[in-house]
Amino acid sequence: MFHNTLLSLSVHSAALLNSPTSSLDPHTALSSHYAMAGLTRDELLAALTSMKVEVPAETSISDDALDRRLQRALKAAQHLEQAVPHPPLDPATLPKWGPQRGPVAQAARRGNLDDAFFAPLDAAAREQARAAAAPADSAFADLRRLVGAVAGLRDAGQRWCVVTVDGRVAMNLRVLDIYELDARTPVLVVVYKRLPYEDAAARAGLRWIDTQLSRESGGSLHATAPGLKLLTRLLAMNTKTLSSSFRPKKDPTEKDFKVSFLLPVGPLDYEDVGKFHKRPLCARCGSPTLGRCSECMAVPYCSTECQKADRAAHKPACRSLQGGTWLTVPIVSQLPGFEHLPFVENLNRYNSRKAAEPVRTDAARPPPNIHDENPFLVKIQFSGGAHMLVYDRQRSFQVYFSQTKDAGGFQEIVGEIQGPRGGYSGLKMYRWAKRVSDWELSVCFDREPQTEIMW
Numbered sequence: 033m034f035h036n037t038l039l040s041l042s043v044h045s046a047a048l049l050n051s052p053t054s055s056l057d058p059h060t061a062l063s064s065h066y067a068m069a070g071l072t073r074d075e076l077l078a079a080l081t082s083m084k085v086e087v088p089a090e091t092s093i094s095d096d097a098l099d100r101r102l103q104r105a106l107k108a109a110q111h112l113e114q115a116v117p118h119p120p121l122d123p124a125t126l127p128k129w130g131p132q133r134g135p136v137a138q139a140a141r142r143g144n145l146d147d148a149f150f151a152p153l154d155a156a157a158r159e160q161a162r163a164a165a166a167p168a169d170s171a172f173a174d175l176r177r178l179v180g181a182v183a184g185l186r187d188a189g190q191r192w193c194v195v196t197v198d199g200r201v202a203m204n205l206r207v208l209d210i211y212e213l214d215a216r217t218p219v220l221v222v223v224y225k226r227l228p229y230e231d232a233a234a235r236a237g238l239r240w241i242d243t244q245l246s247r248e249s250g251g252s253l254h255a256t257a258p259g260l261k262l263l264t265r266l267l268a269m270n271t272k273t274l275s276s277s278f279r280p281k282k283d284p285t286e287k288d289f290k291v292s293f294l295l296p297v298g299p300l301d302y303e304d305v306g307k308f309h310k311r312p313l314c315a316r317c318g319s320p321t322l323g324r325c326s327e328c329m330a331v332p333y334c335s336t337e338c339q340k341a342d343r344a345a346h347k348p349a350c351r352s353l354q355g356g357t358w359l360t361v362p363i364v365s366q367l368p369g370f371e372h373l374p375f376v377e378n379l380n381r382y383n384s385r386k387a388a389e390p391v392r393t394d395a396a397r398p399p400p401n402i403h404d405e406n407p408f409l410v411k412i413q414f415s416g417g418a419h420m421l422v423y424d425r426q427r428s429f430q431v432y433f434s435q436t437k438d439a440g441g442f443q444e445i446v447g448e449i450q451g452p453r454g455g456y457s458g459l460k461m462y463r464w465a466k467r468v469s470d471w472e473l474s475v476c477f478d479r480e481p482q483t484e485i486m487w
């Protein structure tokens with residue numbers, strides 16, 4: 033897979049080295065949007081959403097609170113707390129990743145059922161399917177791709193790369209060594225430098241490339257601007273987990289390079305998504321909280337103080353669910369005749385260090401419950417026939433209401449979808465629901481949720 037993203041630098045670098053003023057013009061570079069070091073607020077929100085971490089749309093939460101949540105999500109995506117249970121990490125105490133462990137890129141793969149589904153396809157079809165499944169602007173998808181590509185460098189006989197954004201070199205990175213945390217988990221120790229597009233820095237970056245090229249070939253990885261920012265955030269965070277006694281040998285041209293490490297990055301597990309969902313951020317101050325507005329259940333608050341302070345802003349959007357009818361509806365996870373469909377759960381089921389293999393959907397196993405007793409929004413889709421599709425925002429489960437299981441309840445919900453509160457041409461609606469048993473949802477079916485819905 034990484035062969036597509038790795039280009040021989042002999043051509044690429046020659047162009048850079050020969051025409052620094054055209055390809056690395058400092059004026060163009062400094063004015064470009066990705067010259068900014070960190071993720072913008074919108075990019076932070078988009079990154080969290082793409083990692084299935086719920087964030088309130090309100091704007092009063094500080095960037096710091098969002099960044100703290102992003103750090104927790106990035107830790108979960110790497111299983112950092114399980115991988116390094118007693119920080120700091122001193123890679124020098126670990127064994128090196130040996131050839132008996134096989135390709136590093138393969139070992140660094142962490143996926144979900146989507147990946148398992150795409151695995152049998154040939155590489156080109158897989159890339160196409162992935163591109164269609166993941167929006168190109170998903171910073172998290174790009175981060176996963178970049179980490180996989182860096183892991184693949186060694187397999188391709190390379191140790192260093194430049195990461196480019198829009199054809200400009202934005203990061204220099206070298207893999208110093210690869211260690212093993214366990215037989216399945218490589219740790220890539222890297223030195224890297226973000227290039228801020230200032231003329232001097234760009235020229236220093238080129239000197240580094242020149243030095244590296246004099247020894248061995250390298251790779252060129254193309255990144256989106258948010259993807260590179262997320263990679264930079266991850267590297268900066270991981271640096272703090274490294275032991276201060278770990279002092280790997282850097283080149284003379286790498287004096288101002290930072291030392292960090294990369295672990296396999298995968299979608300968050302159910303347990304982690306569930307933790308974020310159970311402790312959403314207060315819409316007012318951004319603290320993790322357990323409570324939501326009891327009227328609409330849509331907006332989380334940490335305290336009555338925050339709720340009071342937000343009342344004027346929240347009031348127009350808050351409409352009581354009181355008086356709404358909660359209907360208990362049986363759910364099934366597979367329909368007769370559709371057993372071949374693999375997409376019943378698409379959160380990660382085998383990123384977990386506990387299970388090496390994907391867990392395929394088993395119609396007899398109750399869908400996972402990341403919500404406990406708490407209300408959550410469901411999307412209910414109906415296109416005629418004897419069943420409708422139901423899932424939550426995280427797609428932690430995907431189930432059906434079936435006419436054969438409960439004809440009366442089924443008809444009530446069809447009437448609601450096609451009625452005045454349904455909307456969306458009678459094809460779908462969003463409603464608050466609670467899990468009341470392994471195989472039942474309770475749906476507040478005659479009240480529209482008063483919250484912005486984007487999925």
Ligand SMILES: [Zn+2]
Pocket residue numbers: 314315316317318319333334335338
């Ligand atoms: Zn608060």
Ligand SMILES: [Zn+2]
Pocket residue numbers: 325326327328329330331346349350351
């Ligand atoms: Zn409310």
